[in-house]
Amino acid sequence: MLIGEVARRSGVSPRMLRHYESLGLVRPTGRTTAGYRAYTEEDIRRIFHVESLRSLGLSLRDVGRALDDPGFTPSGLVADLARRTREGIARETELLTRLRRIDAAEPADWQDVLQVVALLRNLRSGDAGMRQRAALSSVDAAQVPVEALVEAVLSEADPHVAGALRWALAQTGERGPELLAAGLESAAPEVRGRAVRCLAEIPGDRATALLRDALGDADTAVRRTAALELGARGVADAVPELLGMVVEEANDVDAADALSTLAGDAAVADRVVTALAGRLADGALDSSARRRLTQALAEIPGRAASETLTSLTGDRDRTVALTATYILELRSSG
Numbered sequence: 001m002l003i004g005e006v007a008r009r010s011g012v013s014p015r016m017l018r019h020y021e022s023l024g025l026v027r028p029t030g031r032t033t034a035g036y037r038a039y040t041e042e043d044i045r046r047i048f049h050v051e052s053l054r055s056l057g058l059s060l061r062d063v064g065r066a067l068d069d070p071g072f073t074p075s076g077l078v079a080d081l082a083r084r085t086r087e088g089i090a091r092e093t094e095l096l097t098r099l100r101r102i103d104a105a106e107p108a109d110w111q112d113v114l115q116v117v118a119l120l121r122n123l124r125s126g127d128a129g130m131r132q133r134a135a136l137s138s139v140d141a142a143q144v145p146v147e148a149l150v151e152a153v154l155s156e157a158d159p160h161v162a163g164a165l166r167w168a169l170a171q172t173g174e175r176g177p178e179l180l181a182a183g184l185e186s187a188a189p190e191v192r193g194r195a196v197r198c199l200a201e202i203p204g205d206r207a208t209a210l211l212r213d214a215l216g217d218a219d220t221a222v223r224r225t226a227a228l229e230l231g232a233r234g235v236a237d238a239v240p241e242l243l244g245m246v247v248e249e250a251n252d253v254d255a256a257d258a259l260s261t262l263a264g265d266a267a268v269a270d271r272v273v274t275a276l277a278g279r280l281a282d283g284a285l286d287s288s289a290r291r292r293l294t295q296a297l298a299e300i301p302g303r304a305a306s307e308t309l310t311s312l313t314g315d316r317d318r319t320v321a322l323t324a325t326y327i328l329e330l331r332s333s334g
Contacts, residue, residue, distance in 0.1 A: 001039045002032070010047045017047070025050055025064055057081045101145040120148055128158045135164035139171045146172045150179040154186075154194050162194065170201045177206040184210060189219035196222050200229035208233055215241060224250060231258025236268045239275050246296050247279060247289045256292075260299035273297070273304040280312070280320075290320050298327045306331060 007014045020026040021037075026046050028037035039047075046067070053063045058081070065072045098120060107113045122134035131152070138149060149172065153165035169176045176198070183195030196214050199207045214226035215237060227241035228251065239262065245255035259276075263269040279285065280293050294312055297305050309331075312324035 001044070003028075003037050003039070006039045006044060006047070010044060010051070012047060012051065020047070020050065020060075023060055023064065025060060025067075057085065097147075101148055104147070105145055116145060120145065123148055123152045128161050131156070131158070132161045132164045135161065135168045138168045146175045147179060150176065150183070150198075153198055154180075154183045154191050156194070162197075166198050166201050169198055170203075174204070174206070176202055177204065177210055181210055184214060184217075189217075189222060192217060192219060192222045193225060196225045196229075200225065208235065211235075212237055224255075228254055228258050231255070231262050234262060234265060234268070236262060236265075236271060238262070239272055243275055243279050243293070246292050247285065249288070249292065252292050252296075256296040256299065259296055263300040263302070263305075266302065269300060269302045270304050273300055273302070273308055276300070277308050280308075287317050287319055290315075290317060291323055294320050294323045294327070297324075298330070 001009075003014050003017055006012075007017060010017075012020075017026065021028065026043060029040045029043055030038040032038050049067060050060075050063050053066055054060070056078075058066065058077070062077060066074065066077075098117075101120060102113055102116050105112065105116045107116060119134055119138055122130050123138075125131050125134070135149070135152070146169070149165060149169045153162060153169060156162040156165055169180075180195045180198050180202075183198075184192055186192050186195070192214070196211065196217075199211050199214075208230070211226045211230050211233075212235060214222055215230070217223050217226070223241050224245055227238040227245070230238035231242055238258065242255040242259050242262075244250075246252045246259075259272055263272045276293055276297055280290055285293075294309070297309055306328065309324045309328050313321050313328065315321040315324065
């Protein structure tokens, strides 16, 4: 079979077939009487083998070794090809992400494109100061790439940079909470914690709903961060977690303040007092925990709180009794 016919059958150009021949990859078995290259079926089969191996990313040199060297094993080479392919995919994915973010910013001209590119680059800088300045300057951009801010804040370990990113994200409107929802699904508790801290600085029903979901998180720190913010937002579902914080002396002052805020709603106040009284009745609690729970009643308005404090003035634990007595004196004098 002549080279033109082989090219049509194989899809390999005559020029490439000649290149394969020059490298010794595929040599036509014979020649016609006129001196033209003549390929046999075996030659064509080898061409297809060459093309198959090339499609995996093998160099022509490695293709030749694979076909001709009996001692050449594929395992190491294939593993290396897989690694390089993954790296290539990662680079291409990163580029695609960057392009999508630029497109989402709807740049009016190339100056806008350059501004977004600079912002994206600076958000990933190895210098914390540069990242912080990028976060603060992002609010001045015509269109802030919200996805980039979310990605940055969920991976940021520096507290100053993270604070700037949270502030910037809070200025972006409604898209932030939806994007942060993915952070709450992360397997890493530190990422979920960053997502919750971001949501705590974003107003609105969607952020509140996601914070409520975070009350069921497996990580204690995530739950407590969500509970403190929900308490400030008047969400009574946070009461059990806030009480646990008072008992365990974990941000107990802030937790007590949040309980007080919740009790500002008369409909919630009785629930808070009932929950406090229930924990105080737990015989397994030590004296200091019961004292903190008693102190938490100080800022709870209403008759139910006063009645609970009155009952505690006769508590078997003298510290609790004295604390309740003192709080009642303050309430009566106020």
